[in-house]
Amino acid sequence: xxxxxxxxxxxxxxRLLRSKANFGILEGFLSELLRxxxxxxxxxxxxxxxxxxxxxxxxLDLRVRNHRGELxxxxxxxxxxxxxxxxxxxxxxxxLVEHLDAGQPxxxxxxxxxxxxxxxDLGHGEDYIYRGTTRFHGLHKHDELALSRAQxxxxxxxxxxxxxxxxxxxxxxxRFDDIAHDTLDEWVYxxxxxxxxxxxxxxxxxxxxEKLDVLKLAPAERAAxxxxxxxxxxxxxxxxxxxxLGKIEGREEGREEGRQEGLEKxxxxxxxxxxxxxxxxxVAPSVIAQSTGLDHEVIACL
Numbered sequence: 132x133x134x135x136x137x138x139x140x141x142x143x144x145x146r147l148l149r150s151k152a153n154f155g156i157l158e159g160f161l162s163e164l165l166r167x168x169x170x171x172x173x174x175x176x177x178x179x180x181x182x183x184x185x186x187x188x189x190x191l192d193l194r195v196r197n198h199r200g201e202l203x204x205x206x207x208x209x210x211x212x213x214x215x216x217x218x219x220x221x222x223x224x225x226x227l228v229e230h231l232d233a234g235q236p237x238x239x240x241x242x243x244x245x246x247x248x249x250x251x252d253l254g255h256g257e258d259y260i261y262r263g264t265t266r267f268h269g270l271h272k273h274d275e276l277a278l279s280r281a282q283x284x285x286x287x288x289x290x291x292x293x294x295x296x297x298x299x300x301x302x303x304x305x306r307f308d309d310i311a312h313d314t315l316d317e318w319v320y321x322x323x324x325x326x327x328x329x330x331x332x333x334x335x336x337x338x339x340x341e342k343l344d345v346l347k348l349a350p351a352e353r354a355a356x357x358x359x360x361x362x363x364x365x366x367x368x369x370x371x372x373x374x375x376l377g378k379i380e381g382r383e384e385g386r387e388e389g390r391q392e393g394l395e396k397x398x399x400x401x402x403x404x405x406x407x408x409x410x411x412x413x414v415a416p417s418v419i420a421q422s423t424g425l426d427h428e429v430i431a432c433l
Contacts, residue, residue: 405422
């Protein structure tokens with residue numbers, strides 16, 4: 132079992148992984164996730180690339196450009212957000228638009244890969260890592276649309292249409308069962324526990340174990356990191372408390388509404404019974420209406 136606590140990945144994204152000297156850690160993570168060797172050329176400006184009063188935000192993002200010119204968006208999200216899938220779509224679409232200058236042909240659009248590290252259960256599914264792509268399947272022949280020869284020349288290295296569209300990865304960290312079946316699982320273990328077990332061999336983890344050691348932080352940096360951790364725990368507690376209180380209040384409100392609806396329905400049924408009895412005894416409809424408050428149309432149908 133691990134004996135040394137490491138810096139959380141989100142803190143590393145904010146403070147350490149933006150440095151070229153530490154690209155090897157990110158390159159290792161992305162290489163294991165994408166199943167190909169990834170080299171990072173540069174880190175691009177993003178919302179969380181600045182130290183501001185928003186340091187306690189429960190969301191962090193990092194944008195990098197790899198050696199193929201593709202843009203990789205890495206985002207860490209702690210707080211439950213039901214419209215997160217829509218935000219993923221917006222983020223990739225905005226990135227596409229931002230990186231196509233006026234007058235450029237559409238063929239110059241960059242490939243966007245959206246990597247989302249989630250500390251809440253998004254959607255309904257049994258797995259803990261999901262990949263999403265855009266594919267075109269024939270409705271009659273059931274084949275998958277491929278690029279033509281001319282299109283392959285226009286887009287070197289691409290064979291299928293989905294390779295041109297944004298690609299999405301969802302890592303639902305909390306659903307991981309802590310059993311590392313492969314090197315990607317070793318990275319998920321680190322994302323969940325901020326620790327690396329002896330014997331892990333995934334790309335980038337040995338460098339992470341060396342450079343993300345909490346004990347190697349300068350005193351001021353370690354204090355800032357501890358405050359960051361405390362803030363995350365506080366946010367998680369507030370979310371859990373508000374969620375629990377909301378469930379209790381919702382149940383109480385539901386019970387009260389149910390009681391009121393039951394009483395109202397009982398009164399309506401009793402009124403109809405009285406009206407039927409009065410009508411059966413030959414009481415004039417106008418008298419029934421005046422006595423019960425029912426409309427003449429309702430009385431006529433009794």
